[in-house]
Amino acid sequence: MSVSLQQHASLKPFHTFGTEARAAWMAVADSVDALRSLRRDIRVRDLPWLILGGGSNVLFASDFEGLVVRMAARGVEEVDGDGDDDAWRIRVGAGEDWSALVARLLRSDRPGLENLAGIPGTAGAAPIQNIGAYGVELAERLHSVTVWDGRHDVLHELSPEECEFGYRDSVFKRDVGGSGPSEAEPAALGRVVVAVTLRLPRRWQAVAGYAELERELRVRGVTQPGPQEVFDAVLAIRGRKLPDPAILGNAGSFFKNPIVSRDVHADLLAHAPSLVSYPLAGGRYKLAAGWLIDACGLKGYTRGRVGVFEKQALVLVNRGGATGREIWELAREVQERVRERFGVWIEPEPRIIGA
Numbered sequence: 001m002s003v004s005l006q007q008h009a010s011l012k013p014f015h016t017f018g019t020e021a022r023a024a025w026m027a028v029a030d031s032v033d034a035l036r037s038l039r040r041d042i043r044v045r046d047l048p049w050l051i052l053g054g055g056s057n058v059l060f061a062s063d064f065e066g067l068v069v070r071m072a073a074r075g076v077e078e079v080d081g082d083g084d085d086d087a088w089r090i091r092v093g094a095g096e097d098w099s100a101l102v103a104r105l106l107r108s109d110r111p112g113l114e115n116l117a118g119i120p121g122t123a124g125a126a127p128i129q130n131i132g133a134y135g136v137e138l139a140e141r142l143h144s145v146t147v148w149d150g151r152h153d154v155l156h157e158l159s160p161e162e163c164e165f166g167y168r169d170s171v172f173k174r175d176v177g178g179s180g181p182s183e184a185e186p187a188a189l190g191r192v193v194v195a196v197t198l199r200l201p202r203r204w205q206a207v208a209g210y211a212e213l214e215r216e217l218r219v220r221g222v223t224q225p226g227p228q229e230v231f232d233a234v235l236a237i238r239g240r241k242l243p244d245p246a247i248l249g250n251a252g253s254f255f256k257n258p259i260v261s262r263d264v265h266a267d268l269l270a271h272a273p274s275l276v277s278y279p280l281a282g283g284r285y286k287l288a289a290g291w292l293i294d295a296c297g298l299k300g301y302t303r304g305r306v307g308v309f310e311k312q313a314l315v316l317v318n319r320g321g322a323t324g325r326e327i328w329e330l331a332r333e334v335q336e337r338v339r340e341r342f343g344v345w346i347e348p349e350p351r352i353i354g355a
Helices: 032-040 098-107 211-219 227-241 262-271 289-295 324-342
Strands: 005-010 022-029 049-052 058-060 064-071 076-079 087-093 142-149 154-158 191-201 277-279 285-287 306-308 316-318 351-353
Touching: 022 032, 032 064, 032 191, 058 324, 064 191, 076 098, 098 227, 211 227, 262 277, 262 285, 285 289, 289 324, 306 324, 316 324
Parallel strands: 022 064, 049 064, 058 351
Antiparallel strands: 005 022, 076 087, 087 191, 142 154, 142 191, 277 285, 306 316
8 A cells, every 4th residue: 555645744733832843754644554655665764753643742843854654543442351351441543532532431331541531642642651640540541552563564562561651651752763752763663553452440440539639529529429520520620720732832741740769858848848749659759840840930931932831830832933942942941940949850741853
């Protein structure tokens, strides 16, 4: 089969920051066969590849001098559980919209993802970042990830352990090529996510211990939430905190919550008693990056055409006509200000292309 290729393609409509950037080449792939066809195409086979889902977790600081592949593989189907009677298994094409998928499964009486409601992007991008929100991470609801190894033209089914999931991290982020955190390497495609298989427990239990979610449910008068109540509460919280990318270009939370040792946490708490943090296993603590940024006086900060969102300090916004380079320079300023005040370095969540 042949796949249509577009040269000097604008990427502006395909990522949520809405900044202008161009790809030397762009294609849409809806199957493994389409990926194979592109790999054989003499025009692009030796170029860097960048795999793009919904574009909600990427910042183009410059043009991309390679091939951008927009993944469009679709399909949602319940598959055999191989004797696992405790959960439903749902296979999802990488191009399926994540937010729509969560709502669809809930309507089909297949709950379990409601804490992850409203997260923009595609199903294929979800394991790359190990998306998480309000007490649940994708790794906890995943059976396997189907990937195409572009170097050897083979399909692999990876277990959660093989995906090496961590906090907003996975083996795919460390892969060369299209799934990496920065520019892809020439002729080194790496692994491309083509499908994910979810594992949703048949015996549903609410995960509602996250403080903000707990408060929202309490305000709504919900003491024993079901899946729909959790779903509605999560969407309400996200709607208040996060701007609509159609109005203000953004990629949601731009910074990860840093994780520090017990000693570092104690030192920070001594100097900043109102520090917001969460205890983790092994004596470590996760710090609220939004609190750190806000404590530096940066919430609502504007720098030319970009800024820190006034309702959520984790969010950087394109106020109109900004370049990706301007957003990246703002991000670096925020990182430096937090380090100067607290001695902590906050890492970006999105993939930064061309920094």
